[in-house]
Amino acid sequence: MxxxxxxxxxxxxxxxxxxxxxxxxxxxxxxxxxxxxxxxxxxxxxxxxxxxxxxxxxxxxxxxxxxxxxxxDHINKYTTRDMGESFVGGVVFSLPLLVEDGVFEIAEWFAEHTIAQVPIFLVLNVLFIGVLVTGLLYAIDVREITITKPIFGFIPRRLVGVLAISLIVAVGSMFMWGRLHEEDPATIEQFGRVTVIWAAAALGAVLADILPGESKGEDISEMIDGDDK
Structure with missing residues (x-):
């Protein structure tokens, strides 16, 4: 060959x-x-x-x-079930603090320490809540969350939902259990009490929202668009 x-x-x-x-x-x-x-x-x-x-x-x-x-690990939709999970998580995390008098002491600290008439630690606590929720949702790699149809084109709906629901839980539980007006506090101190509970409720709300993964059901924006048609 x-x-x-x-x-x-x-x-x-x-x-x-x-x-x-x-x-x-x-x-x-x-x-x-x-x-x-x-x-x-x-x-x-x-x-x-x-x-x-x-x-x-x-x-x-x-x-x-x-x-x-x-x-x-993808989460794209924001549904009513997600909102319900946030509510339950906020309640579970905030309930133990409602019976603690330490909440009053923290609120007094917030009200007493000011810089140029601004309760600096109270402001920092509110900022901390926002940073905590934002970080868990979008910075820490717990779930890959896609921002879809943001409010005004740049505000994530899930971020607003978690913060709003946890704030409602904090205010509602404090008022219902009589912890908001006990000992006749000043308005700024009342708000300080709310922010203490809000921090715990926000942590519970965000974890309960993202840890189970994406929920079944129709996206809230699709439900709203469907009602408008």
Missing amino acids: SRDEDNTTDPPVDGQPESQESLPNGLDGSTAEYDIDDVYKQLQLIEETVTSDAEREEVRRARKMLKRVPGS
């Missing part, structure tokens, strides 16, 4: 790749790793590029199925 005949190779079969180099990354035995979030992002890109309504609907269906796969 001649040397030229030894160097000949069979032509590739139609529909098969000539070598593993033509395979997508990660399918050729390489060390590339992918998770559910990568697939979800790829489906989002596909949905933006397809032109057929039927194909777009199929991609959306695949995305909905992917959300139910265990191990997905």
Whole structure:
């Protein structure tokens, strides 16, 4: 057999790749790793590029199925169930503090220490609550939360919801249990008491919202848009 005949190779079969180099990354035995979030992002890109309504609907269906796969850390929707979970978490975390007189002492500290007539520690406590909730939602990698349809174009709905619900829990529980007016405090001291309970309620509300993952149900914005039609 001649040397030229030894160097000949069979032509590739139609529909098969000539070598593993033509395979997508990660399918050729390489060390590339992918998770559910990568697939979800790829489906989002596909949905933006397809032109057929039927194909777009199929991609959306695949995305909905992917959300139910265990191990997905993606949270896109903000539903009434999320709000309910925040309410329950806020109540659970705030109840133990309602019977503690230390709340009154902290509130007195807030009211007494001022700089240029501004209760600086009270202001810092409110800022701390906002930073705590924002950090747990968007900075710390607990869940990958997508901000969709923000209020005024830049305020996340979930952030507003968690802060508002936990504040309602704090004010409502303090008032209902008679802890807001006990010992006839000044208005600034009353607000200080609320912020102490608010901090605990906010922590419980945000954890109860994000730890279970994405809730089933319709997004609040879709419910509102549906009512407007």
